[in-house]
Amino acid sequence: IMAGFDELSPQQISLIKTLEEFGCQVFELADKPDAGVSSMVSSGVRRYEFPDTRAEIPAAARWAKDCLEANPANSMWVMVQDLNNLRPDLIRIFDDVFHPSMVISSQVTQKRAYNISLGLPLSEYPVISTALMVLKFACRALSVDEYSVLLRSPFLGGADDEMSLRAILDARIRENGETSLPVYSMIYFSEAHKDKDHHPGVFCPVLKKNLDKFKDAIVDLPKKQQPSVWVRDFINLLNVMGWSKGRKLSSEEFQTVNAWNEVLQVLSSFDQVSGELDIHSAISQLKQVINATTFQSETDDVPVQIMGMLEVVGERFDHAWILGLDAESWPSAARPNPFLTVGVQKKYKVPHASPERELDYARKLTRRLLASAAHVMGSFPLKDGDTSLFPSPLISH
Numbered sequence: 001i002m003a004g005f006d007e008l009s010p011q012q013i014s015l016i017k018t019l020e021e022f023g024c025q026v027f028e029l030a031d032k033p034d035a036g037v038s039s040m041v042s043s044g045v046r047r048y049e050f051p052d053t054r055a056e057i058p059a060a061a062r063w064a065k066d067c068l069e070a071n072p073a074n075s076m077w078v079m080v081q082d083l084n085n086l087r088p089d090l091i092r093i094f095d096d097v098f099h100p101s102m103v104i105s106s107q108v109t110q111k112r113a114y115n116i117s118l119g120l121p122l123s124e125y126p127v128i129s130t131a132l133m134v135l136k137f138a139c140r141a142l143s144v145d146e147y148s149v150l151l152r153s154p155f156l157g158g159a160d161d162e163m164s165l166r167a168i169l170d171a172r173i174r175e176n177g178e179t180s181l182p183v184y185s186m187i188y189f190s191e192a193h194k195d196k197d198h199h200p201g202v203f204c205p206v207l208k209k210n211l212d213k214f215k216d217a218i219v220d221l222p223k224k225q226q227p228s229v230w231v232r233d234f235i236n237l238l239n240v241m242g243w244s245k246g247r248k249l250s251s252e253e254f255q256t257v258n259a260w261n262e263v264l265q266v267l268s269s270f271d272q273v274s275g276e277l278d279i280h281s282a283i284s285q286l287k288q289v290i291n292a293t294t295f296q297s298e299t300d301d302v303p304v305q306i307m308g309m310l311e312v313v314g315e316r317f318d319h320a321w322i323l324g325l326d327a328e329s330w331p332s333a334a335r336p337n338p339f340l341t342v343g344v345q346k347k348y349k350v351p352h353a354s355p356e357r358e359l360d361y362a363r364k365l366t367r368r369l370l371a372s373a374a375h376v377m378g379s380f381p382l383k384d385g386d387t388s389l390f391p392s393p394l395i396s397h
Contacts, residue, residue: 003029006364010348044375047395052381053324057089060321061097063377064304067319068113074318076304079369081324083118083308090116090306098304111251114304117311119296122263125256127244128290130155134241135234135286138218139279141182144174151207155253157242158206165204183218187211206242213240223278228268230282235264252297259295309365312372320373326380326389331355331362366394 005028008016016026050056064076080086095102098113122128130153133146142150151170153159159166173181173189181189190208217240221233238244244257266289267282274285309322324330335352336342345353352358370376378395382388 001027001029006368007349007361045370046377047391048377048379049391050379050381052383053086053089056323056379056381057086057093058097060323060377060379061094063321064114065097068303072303074303077312077315077317077320077373078304078306079309079312079320079322080306081309081329083116083306087116087118087120094306111300111302113302114306115299115302117296117305117307119294121291122256122259122293122295123287123290125295126153127155127249127253127256128260131238131243131260132283132287132290134238134243135283137183138214138221138237139283141180143180144178147173147181147186153246155244155246157210157245158204159246162204162206166207169204183211183215187215210241221279224276226276227270227274227282227285230277230279231264231268234286255297256295259293263289263293309369312369315372317373319375320369321377321379322369323379324381325378325392325395327392328384328389330366330392330394331358334358363394
């Protein structure tokens with residue numbers, strides 16, 4: 001039984017034919033009969049316009065919160081046409097509306113009332129960027145921005161106890177005019193001593209102890225070795241700096257650390273193809289794997305789900321809001337694959353092959369989305385910078 005298929009690819013059609021040849025019965029789950037435009041509108045489908053996206057997203061967030069407060073058992077879905085680019089704005093605004101404490105302090109680890117389906121490259125998660133910074137520190141001096149981020153990271157050993165001291169240490173190093181900082185210089189500044197004006201220096205005992213171990217570990221590193229051996233040394237370097245042990249990790253951070261361990265296993269498998277590498281090449285290979293790894297943590301069921309429009313086909317909700325339905329964005333512009341003949345793409349209705357295909361697909365998807373909940377809001381911005389926008393013709397009614 002197939003449910004939620006607006007179109008079938010040639011490969012899927014071939015699979016279905018093969019199943020039928022072997023005696024399988026293949027059915028398509030029918031939607032409820034289309035009751036027409038007038039009944040859809042009367043049943044709770046509405047169109048809204050906003051000055052721009054900066055006004056559109058907060059309105060959707062406040063609407064979701066109002067629906068939740070009215071009935072906590074309701075399911076709210078916010079569907080976003082351009083989820084990939086709008087993800088940072090969505091997190092910032094929904095945090096501001098649902099969890100203001102998270103905006104005030106990044107240390108707050110309460111569970112969010114909403115979930116965004118789209119993952120990020122693993123390198124964009126703070127606990128992973130800290131790990132990469134530590135490994136960079138093992139083979140070169142850090143710039144001002146880099147050593148400042150490292151000192152203030154909550155993911156290094158002793159961060160909870162020395163957070164204020166490390167912030168002061170960061171300021172003292174900057175006052176000293178350091179544009180870059182190797183390991184031995186950071187050790188020097190973390191010691192208890194008097195500066196040129198005879199003021200007592202900042203002493204961070206845990207940081208100093210970890211840096212001493214870190215320096216000794218760096219001295220023992222060979223010039224070249226297999227990736228799997230570098231993985232062992234990378235783990236040791238992170239351990240001596242107390243990485244991921246600065247404070248109690250949230251569920252998302254814990255899962256991110258597990259994803260990091262899986263990436264290290266991938267790097268270990270490069271032995272057969274890369275040969276021996278120096279530390280710079282090993283870190284470069286590691287970064288490539290991390291950048292290519294999209295990660296999304298598992299979350300508990302939450303009442304508000306934020307998803308791309310293609311992810312919600314076939315679902316039913318209590319309330320739904322569809323963002324970004326302007327004429328420039330919906331239907332999407334055609335983008336034929338430059339490596340395939342355009343005529344062949346049009347013949348087999350390859351995604352993005354032609355304007356006609358995009359319009360037909362967007363029309364089917366819009367019909368499904370507008371019937372996906374008892375109450376559906378469709379919205380669009382009137383401006384994108386200096387460009388005036390208009391509602392998509394698919395929601396003109």
